[in-house]
Amino acid sequence: MLHFCISPMLKEAVELRIDELGRAKDAFIRHYQSNATSAANDNTIVRAKKLLEEITTLNPELDNDDDLDIMARYINQASTNHVISESKVLKFEQQLRGKLSKHQNRLEVSTLHCQLLREALNTGYTDISAFDKPESVDLEDDFEVVEQELDEVLERFEKETFAARDTNTEEVKAYLSDLLDDGGDLSKFEELRDELQTFETELQTDGLEMDQDFLMWCILDILKNGIISEERKKTLEGYLQSPIALRELVSVLNIKPVRNFAYKDTEKGLPVTALQNADGHYSIVVEEGVIDSLFLRALGMRWAMKLKSCLNQFKRYSSAFMSPNLSEGEIDKRSYFLDRDPGEIPTVNAPCSIWPPNFPPVPMPPPPMDMGMGMPPPPPPPPPAAMVVPSKKRYKSMKNQLCYPPPPPPSHCGSIAYRRHANYTQQYFMSRLPTEIGSTPNVKPAEEVQAGLIKTLAVERRIRKGLDGQAHAGSAHFKSLASLLPHQTILTVLEFLGFSQSSLDLFGSFLSAKLNIGPAVRGAPDRVLPRARGVPDGHALELVFTEAVMFFLELALSKKTTSVLYRLKDSCYFVGNDEEYKLYQYEVRTFAKIMGLEVEMEETQSIGLLSLDTGIETDKVVTYAHRIKKQLQGCNSVLEWVGLWNNTIGTYAAHLFGPLANVFGKAHQEEVKETYNVIYDIIFNGGSLTAHVESLLATSGLTNPPVSIDALVYLPQAYGGLGVKNPFITLGLAQHLPDDPNADLITYLEDEDLYYKRAAENYALFDANVYARKLNYIFNNDKARMDAAVGPGRDLNIFMTKEELVANREKTTYPNLLTPPGYPYVFTSTKLPSLYDVYRDMLSEPKDEMPESEKITDEVTRLEDKGDMESWRSLSAEDKWVLQLYGDECFEKFGGLEIWIGEHVPQEVLKLVRGVAWEDDDGSSDTTEP
Numbered sequence: 004m005l006h007f008c009i010s011p012m013l014k015e016a017v018e019l020r021i022d023e024l025g026r027a028k029d030a031f032i033r034h035y036q037s038n039a040t041s042a043a044n045d046n047t048i049v050r051a052k053k054l055l056e057e058i059t060t061l062n063p064e065l066d067n068d069d070d071l072d073i074m075a076r077y078i079n080q081a082s083t084n085h086v087i088s089e090s091k092v093l094k095f096e097q098q099l100r101g102k103l104s105k106h107q108n109r110l111e112v113s114t115l116h117c118q119l120l121r122e123a124l125n126t127g128y129t130d131i132s133a134f135d136k137p138e139s140v141d142l143e144d145d146f147e148v149v150e151q152e153l154d155e156v157l158e159r160f161e162k163e164t165f166a167a168r169d170t171n172t173e174e175v176k177a178y179l180s181d182l183l184d185d186g187g188d189l190s191k192f193e194e195l196r197d198e199l200q201t202f203e204t205e206l207q208t209d210g211l212e213m214d215q216d217f218l219m220w221c222i223l224d225i226l227k228n229g230i231i232s233e234e235r236k237k238t239l240e241g242y243l244q245s246p247i248a249l250r251e252l253v254s255v256l257n258i259k260p261v262r263n264f265a266y267k268d269t270e271k272g273l274p275v276t277a278l279q280n281a282d283g284h285y286s287i288v289v290e291e292g293v294i295d296s297l298f299l300r301a302l303g304m305r306w307a308m309k310l311k312s313c314l315n316q317f318k319r320y321s322s323a324f325m326s327p328n329l330s331e332g333e334i335d336k337r338s339y340f341l342d343r344d345p346g347e348i349p350t351v352n353a354p355c356s357i358w359p360p361n362f363p364p365v366p367m368p369p370p371p372m373d374m375g376m377g378m379p380p381p382p383p384p385p386p387p388a389a390m391v392v393p394s395k396k397r398y399k400s401m402k403n404q405l406c407y408p409p410p411p412p413p414s415h416c417g418s419i420a421y422r423r424h425a426n427y428t429q430q431y432f433m434s435r436l437p438t439e440i441g442s443t444p445n446v447k448p449a450e451e452v453q454a455g456l457i458k459t460l461a462v463e464r465r466i467r468k469g470l471d472g473q474a475h476a477g478s479a480h481f482k483s484l485a486s487l488l489p490h491q492t493i494l495t496v497l498e499f500l501g502f503s504q505s506s507l508d509l510f511g512s513f514l515s516a517k518l519n520i521g522p523a524v525r526g527a528p529d530r531v532l533p534r535a536r537g538v539p540d541g542h543a544l545e546l547v548f549t550e551a552v553m554f555f556l557e558l559a560l561s562k563k564t565t566s567v568l569y570r571l572k573d574s575c576y577f578v579g580n581d582e583e584y585k586l587y588q589y590e591v592r593t594f595a596k597i598m599g600l601e602v603e604m605e606e607t608q609s610i611g612l613l614s615l616d617t618g619i620e621t622d623k624v625v626t627y628a629h630r631i632k633k634q635l636q637g638c639n640s641v642l643e644w645v646g647l648w649n650n651t652i653g654t655y656a657a658h659l660f661g662p663l664a665n666v667f668g669k670a671h672q673e674e675v676k677e678t679y680n681v682i683y684d685i686i687f688n689g690g691s692l693t694a695h696v697e698s699l700l701a702t703s704g705l706t707n708p709p710v711s712i713d714a715l716v717y718l719p720q721a722y723g724g725l726g727v728k729n730p731f732i733t734l735g736l737a738q739h740l741p742d743d744p745n746a747d748l749i750t751y752l753e754d755e756d757l758y759y760k761r762a763a764e765n766y767a768l769f770d771a772n773v774y775a776r777k778l779n780y781i782f783n784n785d786k787a788r789m790d791a792a793v794g795p796g797r798d799l800n801i802f803m804t805k806e807e808l809v810a811n812r813e814k815t816t817y818p819n820l821l822t823p824p825g826y827p828y829v830f831t832s833t834k835l836p837s838l839y840d841v842y843r844d845m846l847s848e849p850k851d852e853m854p855e856s857e858k859i860t861d862e863v864t865r866l867e868d869k870g871d872m873e874s875w876r877s878l879s880a881e882d883k884w885v886l887q888l889y890g891d892e893c894f895e896k897f898g899g900l901e902i903w904i905g906e907h908v909p910q911e912v913l914k915l916v917r918g919v920a921w922e923d924d925d926g927s928s929d930t931t932e933p
Contacts, residue, residue, distance in 0.1 A: 008127075008236070008237050008240050009124055009912060009915065009916070010241065010244055013244060013912065014124055016909075017120065017121075017124065017909045017912050018121070020117075020907075020909050021117040021120070021121060021909070023907075024110075024113060024114060024117055024907045024908070025114065025117075027110070027907065028107075028110045028111075028113075028114060031106070031107065031110065032107065035103055047092050047093050047096060048078065048092050050096055051078050051092050051093075051095050051096040051099065052078055052079070054096060054099050054100070055074065055075055055078060055099060058099060058102070058103070074095050074098065074099070077091075077092075077095065078092060078095055102898065105896065105897050105898040106904075107709075108709035108710070108896050108897050108902070109723070109897055109901070109902060109903055109904050110904060110907070111708070111709045112708075112709065112710070112715070112723050112897075112902050112903040113723075113903045113904045113905075113907045113908050115700075115705055115708070115715075116723070116903060116908050116913065117907075117908060117909075118703060118704060118705075119640065119641050119642050119703060120642065120908075120909065120912065120913050120916060122640045122641065122642070122703055123639075123640040123641075123642040123643060123916045124916065126639035126640050127639060152284070152285055153277055153285050153524075156277060156285045156286070156287060157277065157287065157520075157523055157524065160275075160287040160486075160520075161520065163483060163486045163487055163536060163537055164486070164518070164534055164535065164536060164537055165532050165533075165534070165535050165536075166535060166536065167489070167490070167535035167536050168487070168489045168536055168599050169489070169491065169599075170489045170491045170492050170495075170597070170598065170599040171597075172491055172495045174597055175491075175492060175495045175496070175499075175597055175598065176495060176499060178555075178593075178594075178597045179496070179499045179555055180499075182323075182555060182558050182559055182562060185322055185323070187320075187321075187322055188321050188322055188323060191316075191317050191320050191321060192317060194317075195313045195314070195316070195317045195500070195501070196500065196501030197501070198309075198313050198316075199309065199310075199313055199500060199501045199502065200501050200502075200503060202309045203502065203503055203506055206261055206302075206305065207260075207261050207262045207505065207506075210257050210258065210259065210260065210261060211256055211257055211259070211261070211298070211301050211302065211305065212257060213253060213256060213257060213301050214253065214442055215246075215249050215250060215253055216441075216442050216443050217301065217304075217442055217443055217444075218249060218252060218253050218256070218297065218301070219243060219249065220304075220443040220444060221297055221300040221301050221304065222239050222242060222243055222297070223243070224300065224304075224543075225239060225296065225297075225300060226239055226240070228541055230278050230280055230286050230288055230541075231278070231288065231290075232276065232278060232288075232290070235290070235293070238293060239293075252294075252297065255294060256294070256297060256298055256301060259294070259298055261302065261509070262505055262509070264298070264299075264302075264509055264512075264513075265512065266291070266292070266295055266516055267292050267294075267295060269516065269517060270517065270531075271517075271519060271529075271531070272516075272517040272518050272519030272529070272531035272532075273289050273290060273291060273516055273517065273518050273519060274289075274290045274519050274522045275287060275288070275289055275290070275518050275519060275520045275521075275522060275523045276288050276290055276522050276523055277523045277524075287523065288539075289516075289518060289539050299513070299542070299543060299544060300543045301543075302543070302544070303542065303543025303544040303545075303546060303547055304437060304444050304543050306544075306547045307436045307437055307444070307543065307546050307547050307550070308436070308437050308438060308439045308444055310433075310436060310547060310550065310551060311433055311436035311437065311438055312438070312439075314432075314433055314436075314554060315428075315432070315433070318428065318432060321558075323558055323561045323562040324424070324428075324558075324561050325424070326418070326420040326421045326423065326424035326425075326814075327420050327565040327813075327814050328814060328815075329811055329814055329815055331791075331792075332788075332791045332792040333792075333811055335781055335782065335788065335789075335791075335792035335793075336792045336793050336803070336807070337811075337815075337818075338781050339777050339778075339781050339782075339792070339793065339799070340762070340766060340802060340803045340808075341762060341817075341818050341820075342777070342781075342818070344769065344773045344776065344777070345776050345777060345780040346776070417816045417837075417839050418813060418814055418815050418816060418838075418839060419466070419812075419813045419838045419839050419841075419842045420565065420813050420814050422839055422842055422843065423463075423567060423842075424567065426459065426846075427567045427569070430447075430452065430455050430456075430459075431452065431455075431456065431459075431567075431569050431570070432557070433550055433554065434447050434449075434452045435449075435546060435550055435572060436546065436550055449571070449572075449658075450656075450657075450658040451658070452571065453571060453610060453611065453658040454657035454658040454661070454662050455662070456569055456571060456576065456610065457610050457611065457613060457615070457657075457658070457661040457662065458661060458662045458664045458666060458667075458846060458848075459569065459846070460476070460569065460576055460578060460608060460610075460615055461615055461661065461664075461666045461667060461845075462666045462842060462845045462846055463476075463578035464476055464578055464615060465666060465744065465745060465748065465845065466748070466838075466841075466842065466845075467578055467579070467580065469745060469748040469749075469752070470812075470813075471580055471581075473581075474578060475578070475579055475580060475581050475583070475584035476576075476577065476578040476584075476608055476615070477576075477577060477584065477587075477588070477604065477605055477606050477607070477608065478574060478575060478576050478577075478604075478605045478607065478608050478609070479574070479575040479577075479591045479602050479603070479604050479605070480573060480574050480575075480602065480603045480605070481573040481574075481575075481595065481600050481601065481602050482573075482600075482601040482602065482603060483537075483573075483601075484549055484553075484572070484573035484600065485537060485538050485539070485540040485541075485545050485549055485573075486536075486537040486538075486540060487536060487537055487600060487601060488536070488537055488538060488548065488549060488552065488598075488599075488600065489536055489598070489599040490511070490514045490515065490535070490536060491599075492552060492598045492599050492600075493510070493514065493538070493548045493551075493552065494507055494510065494511060494514075496551050496552050496555070497510065497548075497551060500551060510544070510548075513544060514534060514538060515533050515534055515535070516533070516534055517531050517532065517533050517534075518531070518532055518533070518534055519531050520532065549572075549573075552598060553570065555594070556568065556570075556575070556590070556591065556594045557570065559590050559594060560577070560586075560587060560590055563586050563590055564579060564583040564586050564587065565579075565583070565813075566578065566579035566583050566587075568587070571610075575591065576608055576610075588604060591604065592604070610658075611656070611658055611659035611660065611661075612624050612627065612656075612659040612660060612678075613659065613660055613661050618671075618674060619660060619674055619675070619678050621678075621681075624678055624681060624682065625681070625685065627659075627682075628681065628682040628685040628686060629685060631647075631651045631652060631682075631686065632685060632686045634647055634651075635647055635648065635686065640703075641696075641699045641700060641703050641725075642913075642916055642917055644699060645696075645725055645726070645727055645917070646917050646918050646919075648727065648728070649726070649727065649728045650918075652679075652682060652686065652730065653727060653728030653729060653730065654728045654730065654733075655730040655733035655734065656730070660675050660678065662848050663675075663733070663734070663737035663740065663848055664845070664846060664847065664848045665740060665741055665744060665747075665844055665845050665846070665847055665848075665849065666744055666845040666846065667740070667744060668740055668741050668742065668743065668744035669740045669741065669742055670742075672734060672737055672740055675734060676731070676734055679730050679731065679734070692727070692729060693712060693713055693716055696712075696716050696725070696727055697712045697716070700712075700715075709896055709897075710892060710893070710896045710897070710902060711889075711892060713889065714889035714892050714893060714902070715902075717729065717885050717888075717889070718885060718886070718889060718893070718900075718902060719882050719885065719886070720871075720917075721870055721871040721872045721873070722866075722872065722886070722893075722900050722901050722902060722903075723901055723902035723903030723905070724885075724902065728881070729881075732881045732884055732885070733880075733881060735851075735884075736850050736851050736853075736880050736881070736884065737848070737849065737850060737851070738849060738850065738851035739849045739851075740849065744845070747840075747841045747844055747845070748841055748845075751836050751837070751838060751841050754834050754835075754836040755808075755809060755812070755836040757833065757834070758817060758820070758833055758834070758835070758836050759805050759808050759809075761820055761833045762802070762808070762820055763802040765820055766802040767802065774799055774800065778799070812836075812838055813838065816835070816837065816839065817835050817836055817837075819835065820833050850880055851880075853883070853884065853887070855875075855883075855887070856887050856890065858890065858894075859886055859887050859890045859900070860875050862890070862894075862899055862900050863875045863878070863886065863900065865899075866899070866900065866901055869901075869905075870905045870910065871910075872901070886900060
């Protein structure tokens with residue numbers, strides 16, 4: 004979660020707006036209270052008429068309902084006829100005063116939000132590292148602990164950064180070349196190189212050509228993903244809040260040459276400092292100048308987006324990355340044993356010599372119908388529209404992208420192998436690299452990728468265990484990948500990708516920049532040394548370098564096995580059969596040795612707080628809960644507490660515990676509920692979330708809210724609530740999870756047994772003439788082809804074995820069984836085993852389709868697009884649940900779901916303070932990791 008330091012000018016504007024709200028609320032209360040007192044002696048009709056006139060004149064925002072016009076007509080008529088009774092007019096008066104009461108309630112909630120905003124602005128945000136220290140030591144001991152940790156971190160940094168590790172560049176080149184020994188892959192890789200070189204030439208000639216949106220994205224990326232000093236943080240936040248400064252920065256960066264980039268004051272060395280992260284642990288940071296930092300961030304993102312585009316295109320047409328398909332011999336064997344009787348092959352009048360007809364040829368289409376009056380037939384469809392390029396800048400970024408025709412659809416698109424590779428391509432392949440959306444990069448949130456990977460690995464393990472009897476699964480972790488990556492490896496890989504010498508010189512000067520390690524230790528003299536190994540973790544160029552290197556490991560595994568290597572930055576995960584698992588281990592170790600990396604191989608798979616071998620790791624959960632508790636205790640304001648809670652515990656952490664998917668079943672759901680109960684007990688000491696937030700609000704001055712505390716706490720912020728998240732809502736919405744996650748797989752195996760039995764029975768009904776026709780039709784009496792398919796000397800009167808039938812069940816689907824012989828051919832009722840359906844259903848995450856209240860949905864529709872309120876379809880299941888639970892109470896107290904007057908609240912600054920102002924701009928997420 005990203006918090007911003009609000010500038011004094013913006014803070015003053017907020018105070019003026021808050022004061023204005025206070026005056027408006029006081030004037031409203033004072034006016035209607037005094038009028039109620041003065042009109043106490045008037046008759047009912049006079050009071051009602053005066054009240055209606057005052058509402059229309061003084062509060063026109065309330066005069067937006069049809070019922071006010073209707074009441075005005077009836078009240079005016081009440082004084083001139085005897086049709087409307089005084090009691091009815093009294094009810095009108097009560098309705099009018101009810102509207103005033105509801106408006107006052109909304110003013111009260113608006114005031115509460117302004118009070119909480121003022122509290123956050125006046126107290127600021129806590130340095131989390133300040134209170135995330137051991138509680139059992141005194142100040143002197145605490146100082147010694149911190150100093151000891153700092154010394155260890157600095158020692159490790161010096162050992163990793165200034166000690167070069169040589170790699171055999173010729174061996175690296177030979178390894179990379181061997182991966183492209185296939186002629187088709189090599190030609191496509193040459194096209195990739197040409198594309199990168201063309202982009203490189205344009206970049207060096209035209210510069211970055213960035214706009215303001217791109218610069219803002221880069222600044223936010225640094226603020227969110229980088230550990231930077233408070234001074235640098237304030238500087239960058241100041242740029243974000245100043246459009247003029249942003250425009251000037253864009254101009255400076257666009258004229259800065261790419262080819263001749265060099266750090267400012269390189270001889271003095273870049274300062275190296277030690278900063279504490281959110282966990283209170285030290286990290287070593289190389290501080291670049293503001294302009295240099297933004298320039299390299301933009302340059303790195305430009306290269307990262309281009310690299311992602313080119314690698315995606317290469318993968319799309321590479322034989323190594325294609326999902327495995329049946330060989331010609333395998334197709335012939337399945338056709339012989341499973342296909343129908345081809346029938347007598349006609350020798351004359353056959354319109355097609357490849358597929359003999361069973362039915363009369365289709366007649367030619369009739370001539371065009373006479374439409375009368377010499378009207379010609381309809382014209383042919385228009386040609387496809389030309390591509391519209393929105394702007395010159397956009398055209399430059401698109402014009403050199405690889406534009407191949409789409410490949411033909413695979414014949415095995417219903418197979419599990421196809422689904423596996425499609426899922427890998429869409430979700431995990433080079434997932435750290437950004438794609439270009441509009442003029443800014445878009446990065447898939449790491450938490451989303453991690454959550455999906457937990458689910459995918461669980462499915463793969465269940466499939467392997469169900470089909471093979473055992474799942475061979477493991478993980479490989481590259482130790483300090485960014486910090487220990489040899490410079491020779493990086494430059495050799497980039498050269499192999501086609502980068503020119505000028506770019507290699509630029510990247511080489513960046514990698515070997517001089518660092519001044521003196522500032523890391525207070526009072527230490529300057530000590531300038533050239534960086535000899537590694538690249539700063541989290542740097543934009545680190546993203547390009549590490550992903551370029553690791554791509555070839557994924558290529559190697561895809562080339563050698565039919566399974567997929569899943570990767571999260573420097574951690575790799577693999578599931579396969581025994582033979583593939585041994586190949587995976589060998590390839591990972593070979594890759595690490597050649598590239599000069601250190602890797603740790605494990606026989607288990609643990610991601611987040613979940614071990615796929617043993618379940619949720621309780622010890623890690625307890626440690627995680629205590630750490631979050633310390634951070635929550637250190638929050639200085641209610642809004643800071645709510646933001647931290649929502650980003651750690653409040654939002655269900657699928658990336659820590661795994662999604663609530665069918666593959667895990669009900670048992671996992673119950674285990675997660677118990678785990679969250681443990682977390683709640685630790686954080687709230689046996690209390691509840693609602694009671695704790697209520698106590699926080701009471702401390703901030705809220706003692707008598709106009710609505711129940713539950714509605715105020717949990718209603719989404721767009722509707723005026725605090726928007727506190729509760730993971731138990733998500734857990735409760737996950738319905739219809741299976742008791743036994745293996746049930747579908749067991750049913751599949753039973754269907755497969757029945758299918759084999761029926762196929763064997765059908766095959767036994769054929770006579771010798773049918774066998775002969777099949778041989779002639781499929782193999783064309785080619786004995787070599789027949790021997791390659793079914794084996795030499797095989798008795799073809801005997802049906803294929805069960806092992807032969809199921810050998811390719813992951814590569815293709817089973818054909819329908821036909822009842823031979825004779826015509827017409829009738830489909831049997833034998834159920835087709837579908838492993839694809841099992842795989843798909845295991846991945847699905849069922850949610851309860853709760854009944855929808857028409858009253859609530861109509862109100863949401865009325866309010867959509869007002870402020871940040873969305874349509875009913877766009878709301879999350881959790882928000883729908885909350886709105887329907889507290890909707891009636893909101894209508895009673897506020898006249899609708901909107902419980903505040905959003906126009907009176909500084910919402911933009913409120914979102915800044917809550918850390919959600921640019922939450923969705925770049926597709927990134929800030930959920931705290933364990």
